[in-house]
Amino acid sequence: MSASMKLPEAVRAELPANVTYAGWAAFWVGVVLVALGYLIDPTRASFENVIGYLLVVSIAVGAIFLLALEYIAGAVWSVPMRRVTEFVAGLTPLVPLAAIPALFHLHDLFHWTHTEAVASDPLLIAKEPYLNLPFFTGRFVAFSALWILFYWLFTRHSLKQDTTRDQKYTTYNVRLAAAFLPVFGVTLTFNAIDWGMSLEPHWFSTIYGVYFFSGTVLAAVATVTYIVVRLHEAGMLPNIKRDQLYSLGAMLFAFVNFWAYIAFSQFLLIWYANLPEETFWFLHRWQNGWEYVSILLIILHFAVPYLVLLPQEAKMNPRRLKFMAIWILVAHIVDLYWLVMPTYSKTPVLDWSTFGWPLLVAGLVVSMLSYKMKRHSLVPVGDPKLERGVQFRI
Amino acid sequence: MSTSSPLYAITALFDSPDAVLHAAEETAKAGYTKFDVHTPYPVHGMDHAMRLKTSRIGIFAFVFGSLGVLSAVALITWVALHEYPLVIGGKPFWAWPAFVPVSFELTVLLASVLSTVTMIVFYFKFPNNAHPLHDTPYMKAVSSDKFGIAIQANDPKFDEKSVREFLKSVHGSAIEPVAYDVEDLDHGQQLLDARFLAVLAVVMFVVASGTYFTLNYAMYLPPFDFMMEQNKLKAQKPSELFRDGKGMRPPVEGTIARGFIPYAFHGKADEAGKMLVNPLLATAPVIDRGKAKYLTFCSPCHGNFGAGDSRLRGQFPNPPTLNSDKVRNWSDGSIFHVITDGQNVMPSYASQISRDDRWAIVHYIRVLQRAQNAKEADLR
Known part of the structure; x- marks a missing residue:
């Protein structure tokens, strides 16, 4: 059957104008909301900024992780849709920008920046070699630089292959993936510790990095899944069949379970040991209305996606996948909200200001996609694994 | 074909x-x-x-x-x-x-x-x-x-x-x-085929004996016995480490257990009856304590009310009632002495019941005796 098959050709499709406009509109509405938030209540806005920053990190850096995963595992199913992942990873150069407003409000965000409080606190004195402003900023710069570097190298090789059709770029990227994965593990973990865990500098959980990682992969896979299904429905990704969609659905399902496993592991150990220096973090999230957010998180992030994605048929049904991708992205935002906001407020806060960053990021993803699709082929035509990827069957 | x-x-x-x-x-x-x-x-x-x-x-x-x-x-x-x-x-x-x-x-x-x-x-x-x-x-x-x-x-x-x-x-x-x-x-029932059953029986035998051997012998063979063969003293076992060959060491001569008070009247029932006085007052907590200990240690033979009518009656020489005139006329010290030293088939309870608890039991026995021989005035 391979002989009769025509090799896929480059696809230059543009997003419909109204989609692009909607993307820009969402982006600018988000920017206005964020700016208003900073004018009215800078402290709250900076906490919401942390949610927004972690959201961009999880989508963009998670997408680089998916790229690396494809190369290191020699996966073929994801090759026909790899460009979508690359376009989503195109957010990476903007990741540091998302943190810049918050960098001017570190004193509002982080208790460990209060020198007078640290001076009288033995725990914070002990953590001072790690939690200090120069090192924190240095890590932020270094992590951002590493992510941008790897993004740039991955996509450069992939795009060059479109014209040269040279197999050596695949080899380069396989090596690059082997180098990136440990870097990814370390940078993502410490980034999560810096921006998430250190909001409550007395608290510690060794699984926190893995917890954030599970959400990161989910966010990236959900974003890619949604875009792939939409483009497929619009006829722009003709090479995608139910078999490739099934693999995306299986990834979503697997990481929904992984997230629940990690989240519960973190809870179980702290609940069992019952040490006051660990339990207060969960107690905050079980008081003053936060308990409803906690329960909502279990339902949103695990129970519903688990049951909906459980049947085999569901994992390749485009309509259901599209719906669950958005669902999981919302759940991920609620997860970040649940991680960050209890430090800011005793009770859950929800109004227009909460939606600023999610709107901004959603608009950014659409705009980035529109921008990239105008410039590059939607199909990596030079990839030697493309043909096998198109013919992939489960 | x-x-x-x-x-x-x-x-x-x-x-x-x-x-x-x-x-x-x-x-x-x-x-x-x-x-x-x-x-x-x-x-x-x-x-x-x-x-x-x-x-x-x-x-x-x-x-x-x-x-x-x-x-x-x-x-x-x-x-x-x-x-x-x-x-x-x-x-x-x-x-x-x-x-x-x-x-x-x-x-x-x-x-x-x-x-x-x-x-x-x-x-x-x-x-x-x-x-x-x-x-x-x-x-x-x-x-x-x-x-x-x-x-x-x-x-x-x-x-x-x-x-x-x-x-x-x-x-x-x-x-x-x-x-x-x-x-x-013939796709009929083949489960009862003699050959199949024979194979099944052999498999069962092999698995069962293999499991038995593994759990009872193989696990204690070298090198898996390293936890059993330790250089340590074992209770009740001889040891070559000491000249007398005993693994368990007796305490140094003259050692006294913490809280131990010597009993001066071993085998001297009459003297104990005359000289010993109950050091405890018959307060409610003491009587409750005595009751608890009595029900645990004494009632299996003497019965819940001291009548010598427990469910063990008949299995060995019957324990006497504690409500008899003889025991009622005993001094506290005599009762204490019997509990401490034993009498006839009754063994000593000194190692099971502490000294104070024995005195509390004595108080409780007095309660039982009084209850069985209540006077007109007690009932009023």
Whole structure:
């Protein structure tokens, strides 16, 4: 059957104008909301900024992780849709920008920046070699630089292959993936510790990095899944069949379970040991209305996606996948909200200001996609694994 | 191949997974429904090519998995709330987070094991353990390096000649008929076959004796005995470390246990009766203490009310009643002495009941005696 098959050709499709406009509109509405938030209540806005920053990190850096995963595992199913992942990873150069407003409000965000409080606190004195402003900023710069570097190298090789059709770029990227994965593990973990865990500098959980990682992969896979299904429905990704969609659905399902496993592991150990220096973090999230957010998180992030994605048929049904991708992205935002906001407020806060960053990021993803699709082929035509990827069957 | 046995299927071999995938597509397209594909390893896309419906085993797995989680929760709930409530780590009896790992494991266990059993029973038609394709050249080929299709004779469209031609048209080689083995045609109950039962018995014997040997002997052979053969003293065992050869060391001469008070009246009942005075006052807490100790240590023989009428009566020389005039007229010291030193068949309780508790018991015995011999004034 391979002989009769025509090799896929480059696809230059543009997003419909109204989609692009909607993307820009969402982006600018988000920017206005964020700016208003900073004018009215800078402290709250900076906490919401942390949610927004972690959201961009999880989508963009998670997408680089998916790229690396494809190369290191020699996966073929994801090759026909790899460009979508690359376009989503195109957010990476903007990741540091998302943190810049918050960098001017570190004193509002982080208790460990209060020198007078640290001076009288033995725990914070002990953590001072790690939690200090120069090192924190240095890590932020270094992590951002590493992510941008790897993004740039991955996509450069992939795009060059479109014209040269040279197999050596695949080899380069396989090596690059082997180098990136440990870097990814370390940078993502410490980034999560810096921006998430250190909001409550007395608290510690060794699984926190893995917890954030599970959400990161989910966010990236959900974003890619949604875009792939939409483009497929619009006829722009003709090479995608139910078999490739099934693999995306299986990834979503697997990481929904992984997230629940990690989240519960973190809870179980702290609940069992019952040490006051660990339990207060969960107690905050079980008081003053936060308990409803906690329960909502279990339902949103695990129970519903688990049951909906459980049947085999569901994992390749485009309509259901599209719906669950958005669902999981919302759940991920609620997860970040649940991680960050209890430090800011005793009770859950929800109004227009909460939606600023999610709107901004959603608009950014659409705009980035529109921008990239105008410039590059939607199909990596030079990839030697493309043909096998198109013919992939489960 | 005897002509008398009915035809099971016509088989054909292919050289590559692509070829068999293509042939399977064509077979399904030609309208055959009862056919099967055999490959040495899973071939991607085969379900689709054969136009198979989604397997229903997933539904079974879901039901069994749900059964697993429900039975785990039910079992733990029953144990933790009803049968054996224990406080563990200060948690509530029904500490659900602790149950999650167990429930998860049982879910996975039941879902996987029972799905496999279901597959064996429904799809492999257990207890049928024979298949016409067994021991054929076709099966030999497809289990090493060939790929095969078998179109079954019970297919509604089956016609030997046209099937042969069809298989040739999709480039199949070694097109052969496979007949039912006459011996296997009887798909009746084979579980009670003597040979099968004999094999089963042998397997049971081997497994049971193997397990027994492993658990009782093999585990204590070198090098697994390293934990048993330690250089340490064992209670009640001799040791070469000491000159007297005893592992257990007696305390240094003259050692006295903490709180030990020497008893000066061993074997001197009369003196004890005269000289000893109850050091405790007959207060309510003391009498309660005496009652508790009496019910634990004394009542098994003397009865709950000191009448010497316990359920052990008759099994050995009857214990005397404590309400007799003789005992009532004893001094506290005499009663204390009997508890401490023993009397006739009654052993000494000095090592089981502390000195103060023995005195408290004496008070309680006085309570029992008074209750049995109440005066008019007591009743008023």
